[in-house]
Amino acid sequence: xxxxxxxxxxxxxxxxxxxxxxxxxxxxxxxxxxxxxxxxxxxxxxxxxxxxxxxxxxxxxxxxxxxxxxxxxxxxxxxxxxxxxxxxxxxxxxxxxxxxxxxxxxxxxxxx
Amino acid sequence: xxxxxxxxxxxxxxxxxxxxxxxxxxxxxxxxxxxxxxxxxxxxxxxxxxxxxxxxxxxxxxxxxxxxxxxxxxxxxxxxxxxxxxxxxxxxxxxxxxxxxxxxxxxxxxxxx
Numbered sequence: 001x002x003x004x005x006x007x008x009x010x011x012x013x014x015x016x017x018x019x020x021x022x023x024x025x026x027x028x029x030x031x032x033x034x035x036x037x038x039x040x041x042x043x044x045x046x047x048x049x050x051x052x053x054x055x056x057x058x059x060x061x062x063x064x065x066x067x068x069x070x071x072x073x074x075x076x077x078x079x080x081x082x083x084x085x086x087x088x089x090x091x092x093x094x095x096x097x098x099x100x101x102x103x104x105x106x107x108x109x110x111x112x
Numbered sequence: 113x114x115x116x117x118x119x120x121x122x123x124x125x126x127x128x129x130x131x132x133x134x135x136x137x138x139x140x141x142x143x144x145x146x147x148x149x150x151x152x153x154x155x156x157x158x159x160x161x162x163x164x165x166x167x168x169x170x171x172x173x174x175x176x177x178x179x180x181x182x183x184x185x186x187x188x189x190x191x192x193x194x195x196x197x198x199x200x201x202x203x204x205x206x207x208x209x210x211x212x213x214x215x216x217x218x219x220x221x222x223x224x225x
Contacts, residue, residue: 004155009153031211033213041217042115043203043215048211092155092156094213096211099144099210101146101156101158103156105155106153
């Protein structure tokens with residue numbers, strides 16, 4: 001198993017500002033994943049973050065809006081840039097260990 | 113089915129009731145089916161990962177079955193307890209992209225004492 005510490009747990013932000021979400025893992029992992037769940041929607045993969053290379057973004061997500069850092073094998077950040085109310089979601093970081101996925105506690109973001 | 117579809121969207125039961133949820137997924141290029149329990153303000157918790165057609169798995173009062181040929185999985189909870197209240201998510205991975213989990217929208221279970 002793996003323990004992922006994610007913060008902040010929640011935030012209320014003004015539109016036009018940016019928020020950086022952090023995830024710290026208790027072991028070294030090659031790939032980390034960032035997900036978003038908008039209200040009433042499914043958890044959707046934003047991007048896959050490999051250490052030492054640029055993140056791979058899924059269709060509909062771009063680096064300018066969701067820049068990701070992966071400075072080492074135990075840490076990653078996701079920034080939600082130039083926020084609008086449509087960015088109000090729960091954001092989760094995740095890693096895989098074999099066939100099993102582990103998640104952070106989530107960041108509940110409200111943009112006003 | 114092109115996406116992962118879960119039903120019902122929500123369910124309210126009394127303590128002691130048994131219940132079940134459905135997850136439909138694409139049957140082609142199947143690799144694995146995952147079930148998670150997600151309580152508010154906590155991390156989603158893995159319940160089961162199933163890969164073989166006909167798989168049945170059990171953890172305490174919770175069990176799951178898998179039919180990869182027709183593309184569905186059932187999750188059963190026997191004798192529901194208030195602590196079972198959570199959102200139950202299923203997710204599908206396909207061959208060639210086994211790191212990518214494709215989630216359904218979840219079933220919200222509320223168990224009344």
